[in-house]
Amino acid sequence: MQTISVKQSIAMIPDGASLMIGGFMAIGTPERVINEIVRQHKRDLTVIANDTATPDRGIGKLITAKLVRKVVVSHIGLNPRLSGR
Numbered sequence: 001m002q003t004i005s006v007k008q009s010i011a012m013i014p015d016g017a018s019l020m021i022g023g024f025m026a027i028g029t030p031e032r033v034i035n036e037i038v039r040q041h042k043r044d045l046t047v048i049a050n051d052t053a054t055p056d057r058g059i060g061k062l063i064t065a066k067l068v069r070k071v072v073v074s075h076i077g078l079n080p081r082l083s084g085r
Contacts, residue, residue: 026058
């Protein structure tokens with residue numbers, strides 16, 4: 001088995017990919033992975049998750065960076081960028 005870095009693994013994700021991301025309100029969300037997606041500026045993503053967290057945490061970082069084309073979630077109420085607040 002070979003282990004690769006977060007940087008290498010994110011490099012394999014194409015723009016326009018669909019990603020399932022775990023966690024609830026950024027608790028348990030893979031922050032290092034999300035940070036690297038933002039750093040590499042992967043765009044037009046479809047994110048499938050429980051929620052969109054807040055603008056500065058978890059999946060909210062992807063929303064804030066305008067990298068997400070579509071979200072499929074069960075709860076967006078605490079992220080003002082999506083909830084209309």
